[in-house]
Amino acid sequence: MTQIEIRNLHKTFKADAVLNGLSLSVDRGEIVTLFGPSGTGKTVLLRLLAGIYPPDAGTILLRGRDASGSPPDKRGIGMAFQNFALFPHMTARNNIASALTARKTNAGEIARKVEAVAQLLKIGHVLGHSPRELSNGQKQRTALARALVADPDILLLDDPLRNVDAKLRYEMRLELPALLKRVGSTVLYVTQDFKEAMALGDRVAVLLDGRIAQCDTPARIYAEPVNVGVARLFGDPTLNLIEVAPQLVDGAPEIRLGGMRIRLPASYAVAAGGLYLLGLRPEALRLVEAPGPRTVAVELVAVTPLNEKSVLLLTMQGGEELLASEAGDRDEPRRTGPAHVAFDLDALLLFERESGRRFIPSGNGEVAHERIAITSHR
Amino acid sequence: MERSSIIERVLRAVLLTLIVIFFLFPIVWILLMSFQTNEQILRIPPSLSFVPTLENYKALISGHLLTSAGSLDIAFMRNLGNSVLLSTCAVVLALILGVPAAYAFARFKFWLSEDIAFTLLSFRFAPPLLVLLPLSLYFQDLGLVDTYVGLIWVYQLIALPLILWIVRGYFEDISPDIENAYRIAGHSWLRTFFKIAVPLAGPGIAAAGLLSFIFCWNNFVFALVLASADKQPVTVGALAFVTASGIQYGQVAAAIVLSVTPTLLLALYAQRWLVEGLSLGAVKG
Known part of the structure; x- marks a missing residue:
């Protein structure tokens, strides 16, 4: 059942159109993370849902x-603000209880519920403190407790982990999904961190240019982004984009890359003659010892070790740069110098240069076939 | 290093003492004068040694002024009472009107809001004498001359703009999200105003109230023109000390001491409400 339905929402501040015909629907009990670069109106959308601002046009349906x-x-x-927005003149206990006092709940019931939610969020020992005596992590948990205490069936969380330190952020990222599932609310969760968006959301709604560019499961958003803008937002380091012009050679589509001709699966034949951006995820690039049919000669310029993985900076013949990443557990460090890079054609993304839309190859059987061919080549 | 810092400290202490003496001298002098008779005050050369007398205070409190030319009735205690009544009522009224208005100007942008706010502030620019002549004519028509209500109304010219503009700033400093959070928790905007906005702007409201009280207390010209003897505050009442037989310096000094005391006590009491930083820690900056 649809719990939140947003239809064609518009909101303009001064001359700045923040939301421009945004539509989104969220099912009951679902956790949707709202992700997008800063300034795209994620917070504005939550505020429109909460009723803090009125929309210029469009409809918001809550519970139908x-x-x-x-x-x-x-x-x-229930809503948790990015800046916590705790009431400075009230203790943590009264801050949390404020969501219940408006509902004419009796005092015993309020005390019991506050204790329970404080226990859940591990802030039971600081309930008597005023906000200024709390650490950032405790403030964040207090704000979360205030949003949760009344068991709201709709929960809006505005980047609640933004202002807490890295350790606590990881801790909360592990705890939150279980916690939110336990509460059973429908959750819209705003974040600027793609990892958080993918870790917490049943679905990820990508907000770009005032609309939802794509709303899908984390895996599909990553593997099948609708356009280059969405693809660019996910991944660290971000994907490599190289301008290519596929051509038909002997009836098979080919692209030229770093002076090499790379044959694409036959399903890309329709793309021939157009201008495209080739999107290559860093983890889909592999350095190999010897040149092969789908390798490009590169120069390994620099290696940045990041503990669990290493990021490699490569340049192709034309001087174009590529970033590749690989597991960081190699015994001997890589030496810079000439190398060859192989492409995983399965993870290849092709975007129309003008519109940025992803090119969808026709007939997926061909792709699978090509992958087998590469495996056998190895 | 050590020596220069000692010199620095001594120098600072000396300078501070000089400044304190400079600013406090008139007050100390008046305090001393209030315990002297007119003859002691006016003797030449002036001297700091005298036998303190409570005559001035006695005369003020009993209301009988004995001068060389004879006895005179003065209504100083009544004036003092008028001052307390007028200033308190004026400030309370200004707070009741000004605090919600300040909130409206801080939170809502409505048609002409800035112009209205500025017009209210401009009451402070106008020279009182310019306003007084037409005002006294209107007050005569309305029957408000020589009434407490009329004076309290006119005092709004002093108190209201001050409260409006000081408190508005404090409301603007409160993060709207704190109020939004309280609204979302299920409380009406009226409750939010009283439970969140007013307590958080408390120090500002206290400061504005105190300041406007002092301005009302010190006002002279409105009461001089618009009130007769039995409604006049101390500032106007002090004129009575200019008698046929000369100025009664001792009583003037005692009157000043007595009339400064209430505002001084109020300021000392209100100090605790003026503590800043109440909103510290509420919002992550």
């Missing part, structure tokens, strides 16, 4: 009912 005109206190939403 039109929410326009209903004030924030009547929407039955």
